[in-house]
Amino acid sequence: MATEVEKDHLSGVETTGHEWDGLKELNNPLPKWWLYVLYACIAWAVVYWVLYPAWPLGTTYTKGILGYSSRATLFQKMDEARQSQAQYLDAIAKTPLDQLRGNAELLNFSLAGGRTMFNENCVPCHGAGGQGGHGYPNLADDKWMWGGTLADIYQTIQHGIRADDPDTRISQMPRFGADGVLTRPQIDDTAEFVLSLTGTSTDAEAAKRGAVLFAENCVACHGDKGQGTAEVGAPALNDGIWLYGGDKKTVVETITYARGGVMPAWSKRLDDTTIKQLAVYVHELGGGK
Amino acid sequence: MAHQDFHHRIEKNVLLMMVLVLITISIGGLVQIIPLFTIETTIEKVAGVRPYSPLELAGFNIYLREGCYNCHSQQVRPFRDEVERYGHFSLAAESMYDHPFQWGSKRTGPDLARVGGKYSNDWHVQHLIHPQAVVPESVMPRYAFLLEPLKFDDVAEHLKTLKVLGVPYDDDMIANAKADLQAQHNPDGDTEGLLKRYPKAVVAKFSGHADLTEMDALVAYLQMLGTLVKFTDYKPAQLQQ
Numbered sequence: 156m157a158t159e160v161e162k163d164h165l166s167g168v169e170t171t172g173h174e175w176d177g178l179k180e181l182n183n184p185l186p187k188w189w190l191y192v193l194y195a196c197i198a199w200a201v202v203y204w205v206l207y208p209a210w211p212l213g214t215t216y217t218k219g220i221l222g223y224s225s226r227a228t229l230f231q232k233m234d235e236a237r238q239s240q241a242q243y244l245d246a247i248a249k250t251p252l253d254q255l256r257g258n259a260e261l262l263n264f265s266l267a268g269g270r271t272m273f274n275e276n277c278v279p280c281h282g283a284g285g286q287g288g289h290g291y292p293n294l295a296d297d298k299w300m301w302g303g304t305l306a307d308i309y310q311t312i313q314h315g316i317r318a319d320d321p322d323t324r325i326s327q328m329p330r331f332g333a334d335g336v337l338t339r340p341q342i343d344d345t346a347e348f349v350l351s352l353t354g355t356s357t358d359a360e361a362a363k364r365g366a367v368l369f370a371e372n373c374v375a376c377h378g379d380k381g382q383g384t385a386e387v388g389a390p391a392l393n394d395g396i397w398l399y400g401g402d403k404k405t406v407v408e409t410i411t412y413a414r415g416g417v418m419p420a421w422s423k424r425l426d427d428t429t430i431k432q433l434a435v436y437v438h439e440l441g442g443g444k
Numbered sequence: 445m446a447h448q449d450f451h452h453r454i455e456k457n458v459l460l461m462m463v464l465v466l467i468t469i470s471i472g473g474l475v476q477i478i479p480l481f482t483i484e485t486t487i488e489k490v491a492g493v494r495p496y497s498p499l500e501l502a503g504f505n506i507y508l509r510e511g512c513y514n515c516h517s518q519q520v521r522p523f524r525d526e527v528e529r530y531g532h533f534s535l536a537a538e539s540m541y542d543h544p545f546q547w548g549s550k551r552t553g554p555d556l557a558r559v560g561g562k563y564s565n566d567w568h569v570q571h572l573i574h575p576q577a578v579v580p581e582s583v584m585p586r587y588a589f590l591l592e593p594l595k596f597d598d599v600a601e602h603l604k605t606l607k608v609l610g611v612p613y614d615d616d617m618i619a620n621a622k623a624d625l626q627a628q629h630n631p632d633g634d635t636e637g638l639l640k641r642y643p644k645a646v647v648a649k650f651s652g653h654a655d656l657t658e659m660d661a662l663v664a665y666l667q668m669l670g671t672l673v674k675f676t677d678y679k680p681a682q683l684q685q
Binding site: 213214226236319416424 | 483523527529558577
């Protein structure tokens with residue numbers, strides 16, 4: 156038992172009393188700087204307990220005299236950010252949609268804000284430049300399935316297409332093949348006629364037969380020349396722009412099983428001012444009407 | 445000196461030392477953990493959060509199995525940049541029925557806490573089959589194999605297990621587990637019971653296949669994420685912890 160203080164005879168420093176195979180550990184004091192840093196940390200902790208939320212007290216906790224809360228800080232920051240943009244956001248909220256583009260300041264602000272929101276929310280389907288993709292329309296051209304005026308675009312963004320929203324844009328193409336409205340040869344003929352609208356039909360006879368079927372089944376929505384009807388979101392078939400593909404196989408598939416793309420209703424996620432900015436941005440992206 | 449004697453005894457008795465080390469570490473742990481159970485504001489009091497529907501639960505299990513949490517967090521932190529990008533910050537209440545929670549700690553892909561309703565079902569299916577087909581710059585692997593049939597004969601057992609862990613599945617939910625799972629995949633069928641037990645559940649033929657696939661379950665799960673709490677009903681002060 157090392158209860159007596161033993162000093163190392165070479166250095167004069169006392170030992171810890173521990174010995175390993177004849178080696179003894181010196182009991183040097185802690186460096187001064189290290190010790191003061193430790194005391195400073197303890198003092199810091201005490202100050203922290205007073206200023207910030209720290210100690211649990213049963214069902215509650217000490218709130219600290221600064222009243223800090225990360226959520227309260229967030230609300231405050233959001234508020235400050237809103238205030239710093241208030242002159243534009245308030246003006247956009249007040250200005251009717253069709254007059255937004257007439258005001259250079261608001262137009263610039265809307266384009267910048269709209270681009271940011273477009274990149275986060277719309278790009279996954281419509282592509283980084285609004286070029287669209289398989290099943291997602293191109294927004295950078297001047298063809299519009301559901302109308303390309305500012306008001307049309309605004310409504311589409313707000314309520315979506317075939318979305319879970321009472322005012323959503325809705326229409327349903329019949330499943331001509333799957334529900335037995337047309338036979339397979341009839342669908343082939345109709346497809347040939349549809350392709351002939353853009354000069355890609357390879358069977359003039361079939362296209363001729365298809366013209367009759369088209370007139371009976373398709374013109375109500377797609378128009379007598381296949382020019383489409385924006386009110387029901389029926390795309391033009393005569394412009395060479397294909398949402399799902401313009402080869403015969405795909406057109407046959409479309410007629411057989413029908414198509415019905417879905418776009419979410421964004422009024423559930425974004426506020427009205429943001430949707431207005433998005434509408435202006437999308438309108439400007441391609442050829443808004 | 446008596447305390448030195450005591451110290452020597454500890455150093456020379458491995459068992460005693462282990463017991464005392466365990467007690468010391470436990471105090472450190474308990475001081476951090478227990479208050480989270482006792483402090484009333486840890487879990488916010490919000491309406492709408494419910495246990496997962498059976499199909500969503502199957503999707504949750506697939507999410508877990510595929511390790512989605514390795515690249516996707518499910519936690520919108522209370523910072524302006526996150527809130528403006530993803531939506532309202534996540535509440536503890538929103539993940540209180542997750543076992544285990546899916547907060548994650550890595551965002552190779554985006555946060556998914558508010559992904560529900562953000563994209564169409566078709567998009568999710570297309571994206572899971574081949575992510576680069578819709579997002580060319582994505583580094584996400586393909587999950588086309590999820591179009592395999594979903595095994596769900598044991599779904600009621602999953603509900604029962606979670607009930608033991610404190611998830612409020614009632615007898616009605618457990619008895620109807622299999623029927624509810626199938627009902628959520630059949631928009632033309634009777635979904636009244638399902639929607640009464642699990643409000644806001646998204647009913648659809650998610651992957652377009654007649655038979656239930658793992659894809660259906662995963663997309664059903666993704667489409668409800670972050671949609672249960674109606675945040676317009678709460679003032680900021682009510683959500684402070």
